[in-house]
Amino acid sequence: MRRAVTSKLVESLSSYNDTNGVDFIVSFVRYSGLKLIEEMIVHCVENGIPVRVLTSTYLDITQPVALYKLLYMLPEGTVHLYNGKSPSFHPKAYFFKSDEGGRVYLGSSNISKSALVDGVEWNYCIEEKNDLESYKHLCDEFEKLYNHESVVLTEEIVDDYASGYVFNERYDRKVNKHFNSLRKARIDEELEFVEGEFVPNTAQKEALLKLEKTRKDGNDKALCVVATGVGKTALAAFDSLSFSSVLFVAHREEILEQAIRTFHAIRKSDDIGRFYDGIYDCKDVLFASVQTLSRTEHIEKIDPLKYEYVIIDEFHHAATFSYKKIVDYFKPKFLLGLTATPHRMDRKNVFEICDYNVAYDLDFFSAINRDLLSPFQYYGIYDFTVDYDTIRYQNGKYVSEDLEKALMIGKRADLIFTHYKSHYRKRTLAFCSGIDHAEMMAEYFQNHGVIAHTVHSQAGRKHLLDREIAVENLKKGSIEILFTVDMFNEGLDVPAVDMILMARPTESITVFLQQLGRGLRKSEGKMDLKILDFVGNYKKVEMIPQVFLNKYSVGSTGRITDIVAKEDNLPLNCQISFDPKVIDIIEKSRIATRKQSDTIVDYYWRCKRDLRYVPTRVELYNSLTSDEYAFIKSFGSKNPFKNYYEFLKKSDSDFKLELDLETKKFIEMIESTSFSRLYKVPILLAFFNEGHFRYIISKEDIIQSFRNFYANQRNFIDIQNVESRKRFHDYSDNEVWKMAKDNPVHFLSLSHSDIFEALDTGMRIIIDLGEDIKRSEAIYFIQDAIQFRRNEFIDLRLDKKSYCEVK
DSSP, rough: OEEEEEEEEEHTTTOOOOOOEEEESSSSOOOOHHHHHHHHHHHHTTTTOOOOEEEEEEEEHHHHHHHHHHHSSOOOTTTTEEEESSSSOOEEEEEOTTTOEEEEESSOOSSIIIIISSSSOOOOETTTTTHHHHHHHHHHHHHEEEEEEEEEEOOHHHHHHHHHHTTTTTHHHHTTHHHHHSSHHHHOOTTOTTOOOOOOOHHHHHHHHHHHHHHHHOOOOEEEEEESSSSSHHHHHHHGGGGGOEEEEEEEEEHHHHHHHHHHHHOOOOEEEEEEEEEEEEOOEEEEEHHHHSSHHTTTTOOOOOEEEEEEEEGTTSSSSSHHHHHHHOSEEEEEEOOOOGGGGSSSHHHHHTTTOOEEEHHHHHHHHHTTTEEEEEEEEESOOOOOGGGEEEETEHHHHHHHHHHHHHHHHHHHHHHHHHHHOOOOEEOOSSHHHHHHHHHHHHTTTTTEEEOOOOOOOTBBOOHHHHHHHHTTOOOSSEEEETTSSSOOOOTTEEEEEOOOOOOOHHHHHHHHHHSSSTTTTTOOOEEEEEEEEETTHHHHHHTTTOOTTTTTOOHHHHHHHHHHHGGGGGGEOHHHHHHHHHHHHHHHHOOTTTHHEEEHHHHHHHHHSSOOOHHHHHSSSSHHHHHTTTGGOOOOGSHHHHHHHHHHHOOOOOOOEEEEHHHHHHHSSSSSSTTTTHHHHHTETEEOSEEEEEEHHHHHHHHHTTTTTHHHHHHHTSGTTTGGGGGOOHHHHHHHHIIIIIHHHHHHTTTTETTEEEEESOOOOOGGGSSSSHHHHHHHHHHHHHHHHIIIIIISSSSSOOO
């Protein structure tokens, strides 16, 4: 056997037939290299051969997708990250243990395609039988580092690393400029493109691993939050490959047509049907508009079980009636929701549909750092030309015709044009408040020598162009600026756009992100995106900096505009600049909002207007964004979820339920009892057997309630990482009873001894709930409190996607 290996180390690593143990220690791991040795690792795992890996995140060269792959491929606890005191971590060694004598390959090769196949790398094989002293010393050093100077890799650690990961090659372009210029041919270890085939990018690979894992965990639905421009549709197409029948639902035909092209290329199938625009062609892969499919006469013609895999695009719409009708009708093996709106910014009713199972979350900050999207330069420009206090404001938004009229003034057009010229870019997309506003702005720009057109839905207007023609001309540079309303918000790709002009007030974070996303896509020759945002004293102005909040901003003190503009809080090569007067407007608005405790009641009435009846706790909670819920929690005693009965009595005369003191006491206990895990929920549910209350529950009742509750995978997540609970599904009845008796039965009877009493054979409620507990509306009100505590816990604690904590 050759001991000196100066190329293609992967060939030497393929000789593992006599191995009874494998250890790797490398500075970094790349997905491309991991795929080369995946067969060997899988063989070892399947044959009970232990594999251990010690690596690092030193210099951010290790890819998050590679860590996810290792984490899901190897047994729990066998992948470690170095956390010792050394400022660097450079070892590269591959140990193969054997009864016949082990060997270790020691040298320069990390786990990457370049290091294992293509690069100039020198390694040397030390054999136990030939150099026992060196071999044993290396093994001992590995054990020391692995056992005493490393931390076990967990999904939470990888998630944290991934959220701040910066694509290392972005630095290489500058740092290695001279080195690369001398090379005969570029070696791109990330290029997994095969002629004529699409392959996933790194973010899509991560998401695919997460989706595969969530299905293995028993989940039948999930949501992927992926920044606009990263490739949500391609992700869905790749994930659909293992399913024979697929339904893709979207609300715009342009989105569906783009999706058809993507799925056709990735699935390599012509068995694709359309269900919109008068076409009803139910093929095994079907693309349907929500408007058509949600109609009863159409949806009932399709077997609910026909499609194994259902994809709902732009999932932030999913809580609307038409979407809910589709989601509730079909019974797929797996449901995937796709959205670009971050978890904390969207209402929770969207996430409830997937039982708060956010399988993957990549915001636009992370996507920029990974070089998947373009950097941006944001300018918050003071708009002194409009007094928004004079514009009618109804039902949470400005009256459209009044707003449009107020914005269509010459001095505002002057202001916008002046800044447009000083920041000039060749391809600009401008968002206006309405069609007349767009036409007026195009006319103004044309009169000032700029080639301007509009794209909207009103035929016959002077500056209107067909959308496809307009986009093509913008790409070619024969149009300098396009004024539009909402037609470019979702699903349309205009990568060439290098400046976004916000000529309308920001009333929705979701819409702002969608419009921002139109310009963040990468394009040849495009260095970054400029955003000119004209900010006045409009309502909700304080939401602008919220768009740019991220995990590095949380906990910072000072003005929010200063926090988000701080370089350390921004993606690489990005900039945020607010005019001083804009800062004043935003801060005044934020202070006013904080002082308005009535905002809580406003949230309630917004929800009631949508529902047209008194909301339950769960419905109110689902109507909130995570930021809004964090705001509510900050009010402590005024948090309606701490005493929803009293809140409703004070806030809404339509709430007619009357309860006795003991019943209110029981409900307040449910609303306030502490949760470190979900153990108390199945106990509380056991007292309500299919809606029928009982004061005493037996040991058997409790066991059955626990089994039913933890049969739900989203509930089981709470205990599956607890060493003593991993085998819960194999527990005997006595083990389940012991788990319940030692935890919720014990602690409820201890902390709420005025309500509960533990029994040798079960548990009982010792207060008299009187006639209340015989009324269905009272029972429903109590069950809603239990369901709310469960949902809140899963959403905020288990998924760790909120800035709030469960108290």
